[in-house]
Amino acid sequence: MAHIESxxxxxxxxxxxxxxxxxxxxxxxxxxxxxxxAKELISEAIADKLDLKIxxxxxxxxxxxxxxxxxxxxxxxxxxxxxxxxxxxxxxxxTTNLHQKPSAxxxxxxxxxxxxxxxxxxxxSLPHARKYxxxxxxxxxxxxLFPRSSIHFVHTSYALHWLSKVPKEIVDPCSPAWxxxxxxxxxxxxxxxxxxxTQYKNDxxxxxxxxxxELVPGGLMVLILAAVVPDGIPLxxxxxxxxxNILGSCFNDLAKMGVLSEEKVDSFxxxxxxxxPKELEAIIRTNGNFTIEKMEKLSQPRRxxxxxxxxxGIRAGIDGLIKKHFGDEFVDEIFNYFTTKVEExxxxxxxxxxxxxxxxxxxxxxx
Amino acid sequence: MAHIESxxxxxxxxxxxxxxxxxxxxxxxxxxxxxxxAKELISEAIADKLDLKIxxxxxxxxxxxxxxxxxxxxxxxxxxxxxxxxxxxxxxxxTTNLHQKPSAxxxxxxxxxxxxxxxxxxxxSLPHARKYxxxxxxxxxxxxLFPRSSIHFVHTSYALHWLSKVPKEIVDPCSPAWxxxxxxxxxxxxxxxxxxxTQYKNDxxxxxxxxxxELVPGGLMVLILAAVVPDGIPLxxxxxxxxxNILGSCFNDLAKMGVLSEEKVDSFxxxxxxxxPKELEAIIRTNGNFTIEKMEKLSQPRRxxxxxxxxxGIRAGIDGLIKKHFGDEFVDEIFNYFTTKVEExxxxxxxxxxxxxxxxxxxxxxx
Numbered sequence: 005m006a007h008i009e010s011x012x013x014x015x016x017x018x019x020x021x022x023x024x025x026x027x028x029x030x031x032x033x034x035x036x037x038x039x040x041x042a043k044e045l046i047s048e049a050i051a052d053k054l055d056l057k058i059x060x061x062x063x064x065x066x067x068x069x070x071x072x073x074x075x076x077x078x079x080x081x082x083x084x085x086x087x088x089x090x091x092x093x094x095x096x097x098x099t100t101n102l103h104q105k106p107s108a109x110x111x112x113x114x115x116x117x118x119x120x121x122x123x124x125x126x127x128x129s130l131p132h133a134r135k136y137x138x139x140x141x142x143x144x145x146x147x148x149l150f151p152r153s154s155i156h157f158v159h160t161s162y163a164l165h166w167l168s169k170v171p172k173e174i175v176d177p178c179s180p181a182w183x184x185x186x187x188x189x190x191x192x193x194x195x196x197x198x199x200x201x202t203q204y205k206n207d208x209x210x211x212x213x214x215x216x217x218e219l220v221p222g223g224l225m226v227l228i229l230a231a232v233v234p235d236g237i238p239l240x241x242x243x244x245x246x247x248x249n250i251l252g253s254c255f256n257d258l259a260k261m262g263v264l265s266e267e268k269v270d271s272f273x274x275x276x277x278x279x280x281p282k283e284l285e286a287i288i289r290t291n292g293n294f295t296i297e298k299m300e301k302l303s304q305p306r307r308x309x310x311x312x313x314x315x316x317g318i319r320a321g322i323d324g325l326i327k328k329h330f331g332d333e334f335v336d337e338i339f340n341y342f343t344t345k346v347e348e349x350x351x352x353x354x355x356x357x358x359x360x361x362x363x364x365x366x367x368x369x370x371x
Numbered sequence: 372m373a374h375i376e377s378x379x380x381x382x383x384x385x386x387x388x389x390x391x392x393x394x395x396x397x398x399x400x401x402x403x404x405x406x407x408x409a410k411e412l413i414s415e416a417i418a419d420k421l422d423l424k425i426x427x428x429x430x431x432x433x434x435x436x437x438x439x440x441x442x443x444x445x446x447x448x449x450x451x452x453x454x455x456x457x458x459x460x461x462x463x464x465x466t467t468n469l470h471q472k473p474s475a476x477x478x479x480x481x482x483x484x485x486x487x488x489x490x491x492x493x494x495x496s497l498p499h500a501r502k503y504x505x506x507x508x509x510x511x512x513x514x515x516l517f518p519r520s521s522i523h524f525v526h527t528s529y530a531l532h533w534l535s536k537v538p539k540e541i542v543d544p545c546s547p548a549w550x551x552x553x554x555x556x557x558x559x560x561x562x563x564x565x566x567x568x569t570q571y572k573n574d575x576x577x578x579x580x581x582x583x584x585e586l587v588p589g590g591l592m593v594l595i596l597a598a599v600v601p602d603g604i605p606l607x608x609x610x611x612x613x614x615x616n617i618l619g620s621c622f623n624d625l626a627k628m629g630v631l632s633e634e635k636v637d638s639f640x641x642x643x644x645x646x647x648p649k650e651l652e653a654i655i656r657t658n659g660n661f662t663i664e665k666m667e668k669l670s671q672p673r674r675x676x677x678x679x680x681x682x683x684g685i686r687a688g689i690d691g692l693i694k695k696h697f698g699d700e701f702v703d704e705i706f707n708y709f710t711t712k713v714e715e716x717x718x719x720x721x722x723x724x725x726x727x728x729x730x731x732x733x734x735x736x737x738x
Contacts, residue, residue: 067518110518114506119494127486127509137518139481139506142494151434151477151504 015169016144017275019076020320021122029078029125031320033313035162038362039080041302042161042228043087049226049366050091050157053297056099058222058371059156067110068092069155070136071218073145074163075115077126084159085113089135092157111136116149118142120324144168146210150218158215161228162362165244167275168207171199174273184270187252188245189277191238204277208287215369216293222371225294231363233301235280244278246356247318250349254342263337264330272329274322281363294367302362311350315343382536383511384642386443387687388489396445396492398687400680402529405729406447408669409528409595410454416593416733417458417524420664423466425589425738426523434477435459436522437503438585440512441530442482444493451526452480456502459524478503483516485509487691511535513577517585525582528595529729532611534642535574538566541640551637554619555612556644558605571644575654582736583660589738592661593731600668600728602647611645613723614685617716621709630704631697639696641689648730661734669729678717682710 019028056062070088075081089111096109115126119142130138143149145160146168173181174196181195189200215225232242239245255269279287281299288296309317319339327335346353386395423429437455442448456478463476482493486509497505510516512527513535540548541563548562556567582592599609606612622636646654648666655663676684686706694702713720 065519067521112518112521119497123490123494123507127490127507130486130509137508137516138510139508140490140494141504141506142497143505149504151479152432154434154479 015275016118016120017166017322017325018118018120018122020323021077022125023077023129026316026319026323027078027125028076028320029129031313031316032076032078032080034309034317035080036083037304037309038162038228038302039084039087041304041362042084042226042364045298045300045302045364045366046084046087046159046226047091047094049224049297050088050095051098053366053368054092054095054157054224055222055371056095059220061096062100065108067112067137068157069112069114070157070159071114071116071141071150071155073116073149073158073160074166075117075121075126076163077122078129080161081115081126082129082131084161085115085136088157088159089113093135113138114141114150114155115139116141116143116145118144145214146207148214148217152217153220155218156220156223158219158223158225159228160226162230164208164211164227165230165276165278167200167203167277168210169203170273170275171203173199175271177270183273185252185256187255187272188248188274189239191240200277201279201283204279204283205287208279208284209291212288212291212293216291219369221369223369224297225367225369227363227365227367228302229284229363229365230276230278231284231361232278232280233361233363235282237361239278241356242278242361243353243356244361246349246353247314247346248274250345251318251342254338254345258334258338258341264334268330275325278361284363284365288365288367294369297366297368299363299365302364304357304362311347311353312343314353315339315346318342382642383485383487384533384689384692385485385487385489387690388444388492390444390492390496393683393686393690394445394492395443395687396496398680398683399443399445399447401676401684402447403450404671404676405529405595405669406451406454408671408729409451409593409731412665412667412669412731412733413451413454413526413593414458414461416591416664417455417462418465420733420735421459421462421524421591422589422738423462426587428463429467432475434479434504435524436479436481437524437526438481438483438508438517438522440483440516440525440527441533442484442488442493443530444489445496447528448482448493449496449498451528452482452503455524455526456480460502480505481508481517481522482506483508483510483512485511512581513574515581515584519584520587522585523587523590525586525590525592526595527593529597531575531578531594532597532643532645534567534570534644535577536570537640537642538570540566542638544637550640552619552623554622554639555615555641556606558607567644568646568650571646571650572654575646575651576658579655579658579660583658586736588736590736591664592734592736594734595669596651596730596732597643597645598651598728598730599645599647600730602649604728606645608723609645609728610720610723611728613716613720614681614713615641617712618685618709621705621712625701625705625708631701635697642692645728651730651732655732655734661736664733664735666730666732669731671724678714678720679710681720682706682713685709 173179181199540546541550548566
C-alpha cells in the first residue's frame with residue numbers, strides 16, 4: 005500500500021502571512037501584474053489545448069480538478085483560479101452539452117503551498133460566493149501532493165524559481181563553488197553556476213515527475229516562471245538579478261558598517277534560480293512526460309511600481325528567510341537600508357524593466 | 372454551471388487553536404477516549420459493511436477518499452484517520468487482489484472544519500511519514516463541501532452536537548421560547564425544547580442532504596455524537612447536561628456578584644443540542660438517503676479524568692464563544708470560577724459518568 009513520505013530535505017520559505025503592512029497578501033502588486041498578463045495566454049491554452057474528450061468529460065458528470073501550486077496568501081491565487089474556471093466553463097459551453105444542465109459541472113480547487121504558509125488567512129479570504137469547492141494542500145511541490153491521475157489542470161505562478169534548498173557546495177568555504185561575495189548564482193564562478201543549475205535541474209525533475217503521476221493523461225499544466233529571457237542575457241543584467249545585486253550590496257555595506265557579521269553575510273545565498281528558456285526546454289524534453297504546447301515571454305505588467313512597492317514586495321517574499329539567517333533584530337534595518345538603495349537605483353531598475361523575464365509555458369501530459 | 376454559495380448564516384465556534392496550555396490540541400483528552408472507544412466499532416463497520424465492489428474498487432486503481440468533518444486541531448483527528456486507513460487496508464487485503472501491488476492503493480484525506488479553525492497548526496502536526504495525501508477543507512458541514520459522488524468514507528466525531536446557530540426565539544424576551552435562566556435546552560420550557568430540537572432537525576437535514584450528494588453510492592458514514600442516551604433520560608441528568616448546568620450556575624453567580632451583567636447572562640445560550648437515539652433515527656429515516664447499519668451507545672472512555680482536565684477541555688471547546696459574548700476580559704475569571712465549581716461537584720459528575728452518552732452510528736449511502 006502507498007506510503008507517502010514527505011521530503012524532509014525540502015526547505016520552506018513561506019511568504020509573510022496575515023494581512024498587515026508587511027504581508028505578502030498586501031505586497032504582491034508585481035505578481036498581480038503577472039497574473040493579469042498571463043490571463044489571455046491561459047484562456048488561449050484552455051481554448052486550444054484542453055481536450056475534454058480525452059479527459060473523459062464529453063458526456064460524463066465528474067468534478068473538474070484544478071491545482072494552484074505555490075499559492076501563498078492573498079488575492080493573486082484566487083484571481084488566477086477565477087480566470088482558469090471562467091476559461092474552462094467557456095470551453096465546456098463551446099464543446100459539450102454539459103453546460104445545458106445548470107450546476108452540471110463542478111470544480112474542485114486545491115490551493116497548495118508549504119505547511120508553513122498562512123493557510124488560515126488564505127481560507128478566510130476565500131470568496132463566500134464562489135464557483136468551486138476549495139481545499140488547502142500543505143506540502144512541497146517538489147514531491148507528490150495528490151493521488152495518481154487525479155488532477156486535470158495545474159497552475160503555478162511565480163513559485164518555480166524557489167529551489168528546494170541552497171546547494172551545499174555554495175556555502176562551503178572549502179569548495180571551489182563557494183559563493184563568497186554574492187547572494188545569487190554569480191556567473192563569474194562557473195562552479196557556482198554548475199551547483200545552482202544542477203540543483204534546479206534536480207528540483208524541476210522532481211516537480212515534473214510528481215506532476216506526471218498526478219495529472220490525468222491529456223491534462224494541462226501552466227507554468228509561469230521568473231526566468232532569464234532571452235537566452236544569453238547575463239543574470240546580473242536581468243530584472244531579478246539587479247534586485248538581488250542591490251540586496252547583496254546592502255549586506256556587504258551592513259557588514260562593513262559592523263551591523264552584520266561578515267561570516268553571516270558570506271553564508272547567505274538565495275535559494276532561488278532563474279533558468280533560461282533553453283534550460284527549461286531541455287529539462288522538460290529530458291523528463292519526457294509532457295509536450296510543450298507553448299513557451300513564450302510574458303508581456304510586462306503595465307502598472308508602474310514605486311520603489312517602495314518593489315522593496316515591500318521583495319520583503320514579503322524573503323522576510324522569513326532573512327529573519328532565519330540573520331535574526332529577527334536585524335530585519336527592519338536590512339529592509340530599511342534596502343528600500344533606500346532601491347530608491348537610489350530606481351532609474352537603473354526602470355531601465356532593466358525591458359529585461360523583465362517572466363515566461364509562460366503550457367505543457368500537456370502525454371495521453 | 373455550479374455556483375457554490377457558502378452559508379453565511381452558519382456561525383463558527385472554533386476550538387482554541389495553537390498548541391499552548393489552553394489549546395484544544397492539548398485539552399482533548401476526553402475526546403481522545405471517545406476516539407479509542409470508537410476504534411473497534413469503526414473497524415467492524417469497515418470489515419462488515421464497506422462493499423468495495425459496489426464502490427468500484429474490486430479491480431480498479433483509484434484513490435480512496437476519506438473525510439473527517441469537524442476535525443479541529445490536535446492528535447484526535449489524525450489518530451482517527453490512521454485507524455480508518457488501517458481498517459480499510461485490511462479490508463482490501465482480505466477481499467481484493469489490489470494489495471499485492473505495493474503502493475497500489477492511495478488514500479486522500481480531507482480534514483474539514485470551519486475556516487476559523489487553526490489549520491496552520493493542524494497542517495504542521497501532520498505526520499511526516501504518512502499513508503495518505505492530506506488536504507484541509509474549510510467550511511461548514513451544514514452545507515456542501517465536496518463535489519458530487521466524490522467521497523467514499525465520512526467520519527465525524529464529537530462535532531454534530533454543534534448547531535449552525537442558536538435558535539433565535541431562545542434569546543427573544545418577547546417569545547414564549549425565551550430561555551432565561553438556562554444556557555442549554557431546558558426541559559422545563561416545552562417551547563425552548565421545540566426551538567432547539569427544530570434547529571437540530573434542520574441542521575441535521577442539511578448535513579445529511581449534503582453528505583448524500585457527496586458520498587459515492589454505497590459509501591459509509593460514521594457519526595460519533597454526544598447524545599442523550601438512553602431515550603427518556605432528562606438532559607439535565609446526563610453527563611453533558613450536568614456540565615452545562617454547572618457552567619450556567621457560574622454565570623448566574625457571577626451576575627449576582629456583579630462581575631457579569633444580567634442581560635449578558637440571560638442572552639447567552641449554548642449553540643449545542645444533544646439528541647436522543649430516537650430523534651436521530653427519525654431524522655435519518657425521514658431524510659431517506661441512508662440505511663442505518665448500526666446505532667449503539669459507545670462504551671465509556673476508560674481513563675479517569677481530573678476536574679482540571681474536564682474544565683480545561685470544556686474551555687478549549689467554548690473559549691471563543693465565551694470571549695465573543697462576554698468579552699476577552701471576563702474569560703479567565705469565568706473559567707477559574709468554573710474550574711472551582713467542577714472540583715466542588717466532582718463526585719456528582721463522576722456519578723453521572725454512567726450517563727455518558729456517546730452514540731456510534733454507521734450509515735450507508737443507498738447504492
